[in-house]
Amino acid sequence: KGVAESVAAADAKILAFNPVIDQDTEFDQRRPDGIAAGQIGSIPAEYRGRARLRVEIRGSGTAGTPPVWARLLEGCALNVTNVPATSDTYAPVSDIDTEKTLTIVVWEDGVKKVLSGAMGNCVIEGEVGRRMFADFDFSGIWNTPTDENPPAITHETTKPPRFANATLTLAAHTPKISRFRFDLGNDIQLRPDHTKVAAIGHAYFADRDPTLGIDPEALKVADHDTFGIWIAETVQALALTLGTSAGNRFKITADRAQYIDPRNGERNGLQTYELAAQLNALDGDDEYSLVFD
Numbered sequence: 001k002g003v004a005e006s007v008a009a010a011d012a013k014i015l016a017f018n019p020v021i022d023q024d025t026e027f028d029q030r031r032p033d034g035i036a037a038g039q040i041g042s043i044p045a046e047y048r049g050r051a052r053l054r055v056e057i058r059g060s061g062t063a064g065t066p067p068v069w070a071r072l073l074e075g076c077a078l079n080v081t082n083v084p085a086t087s088d089t090y091a092p093v094s095d096i097d098t099e100k101t102l103t104i105v106v107w108e109d110g111v112k113k114v115l116s117g118a119m120g121n122c123v124i125e126g127e128v129g130r131r132m133f134a135d136f137d138f139s140g141i142w143n144t145p146t147d148e149n150p151p152a153i154t155h156e157t158t159k160p161p162r163f164a165n166a167t168l169t170l171a172a173h174t175p176k177i178s179r180f181r182f183d184l185g186n187d188i189q190l191r192p193d194h195t196k197v198a199a200i201g202h203a204y205f206a207d208r209d210p211t212l213g214i215d216p217e218a219l220k221v222a223d224h225d226t227f228g229i230w231i232a233e234t235v236q237a238l239a240l241t242l243g244t245s246a247g248n249r250f251k252i253t254a255d256r257a258q259y260i261d262p263r264n265g266e267r268n269g270l271q272t273y274e275l276a277a278q279l280n281a282l283d284g285d286d287e288y289s290l291v292f293d
Contacts, residue, residue, distance in 0.1 A: 002117035002193075002202035004143055005103040009151035012105065013068040017133075019053035019106045021113040023142045047198035048190060049142030051104045051115045057124065057132040058160035059248035059292050064088065066292050068156060072136050073290065075102035076122045076184055077205035086246070087293040092285045094205060101202045104138060107150035114143035117202030121186040124252070126163040127179045132242060132250075139188050141198045161243035161250075168214075170257060171236040173224050175216030178267060180240065182252060185209035210279040210287050212238065212257060218264075218271040226273055230259040235280060238288075246293065254288040256280035 027042035055069040063086040070090065074080060077099050078090040093099050104115045118140025126132030168175060185208050193201035221228065229236070235256040243249040257277040265272040279287040 001101045002141060002196070002198075002200070004114050004116035004141075007103065007105045009153055012151055012153050013155050014053075014055060014072070015069070015155050017054040017056075019051070021049060021051045021104065021106045021115050021142075024048040024050045024139070025142060046190065046192070046200050047142045048200065049115045049118075049140055051106070051118060051120070051138040051140070052136065054133050054135050056160040057126070057134055057242060057250050058156075058158050059243065059250065060156060061158040061247045063246040063293050065247070067158070069134070070292065072102070072120075072134075073122065074100045075104075075119050075138060076136070077119065077186055077208065078290070087291060090290040092208065092287060094208075094285055096204055099205055101140070102138065104140070107148065110147055110149055111145050112148040113145045115140040116143055117141045117200065119186075119188045119203035119205055121184055121188060123181065123183045125179070125181040128163050128177065130163055131160045132163050132180070138203075139190060140203050141200050158248055161245075161248055163242060165244060167239070167241045169237070169239050173236075175214065175224070177214045177216050179213075179215055181213040183211050183213075185211055208287070210254075211260075212254075212275075212277040212279065214275050214277075215265055215267065215272050216275060218273050226259065226262050226275070230262050233258065238277075238279070249291075249293050251291040251293070252288060253291070254279040256282065256287070 025048050026045045029039050029042050031039045060067040066088040073090045079093045080090050101117045106113050118138040120138030123135045187207040188203050189206045191201040191204050235258045238254040238257040240252040260278050261276040263274045265274040281287045
């Protein structure tokens with residue numbers, strides 16, 4: 001962890017929107033007494049960096065083979081299992097020995113930028129009738145850029161399913177919504193290491209607070225008692241399925257979604273609720289799962 005991996009063309013197949021790697025390093029200013037004003041040269045602290053990018057929620061086209069972009073999920077404190085063979089499930093992990101760090105590379109007009117030992121957070125969101133996206137924000141070790149042309153890349157060609165003809169349930173309730181937002185809520189920190197030039201060993205996962213945001217149409221209490229469920233601290237099973245074709249389906253499941261902040265809303269003259277829910281753990285590392293099948 002923390003050592004930059006060599007990246008080949010076979011590794012560089014992620015179709016990303018607005019990818020960027022930036023340095024995030026603080027400089028210690030030196031303003032000693034004894035000079036009239038100003039400073040005498042600053043010194044960089046840890047060599048920190050951030051990588052941000054957006055990808056479409058889509059499958060590989062083959063059930064049991066996750067899409068290339070799903071590698072990013074493994075850098076968000078998720079482990080993958082291929083059981084059954086036609087399904088790939090990503091579930092939380094909080095063991096520093098087994099969680100994975102990533103080497104992320106972006107080529108910008110012949111300049112290669114690298115973030116190593118990186119971990120991050122992911123927010124999955126979408127509007128009805130449109131594509132759904134995953135937005136990633138990684139922290140790690142900033143590496144000095146070098147000149148290098150990008151390799152010849154063959155990308156996956158699967159088209160993302162629209163957020164339509166989808167299913168969303170909360171227990172037995174099937175709300176009608178216009179937008180969906182799921183935040184893994186990862187708290188990512190950088191592990192200090194005085195033996196490294198960067199003064200950082202690698203990023204690590206410190207904590208999580210996964211949350212859900214939706215805007216369902218408001219219903220009578222008899223149909224769905226939103227505020228009664230909230231005040232009673234009731235937890236509900238959540239399930240979202242996007243896509244209908246094998247190899248291009250994506251699912252989010254959580255067994256213990258709890259309303260935490262229901263408020264009134266409005267959508268084009270229609271009464272709605274702005275619902276936020278936290279996804280609770282039972283035995284730890286079991287708040288939710290993400291599935292490709």
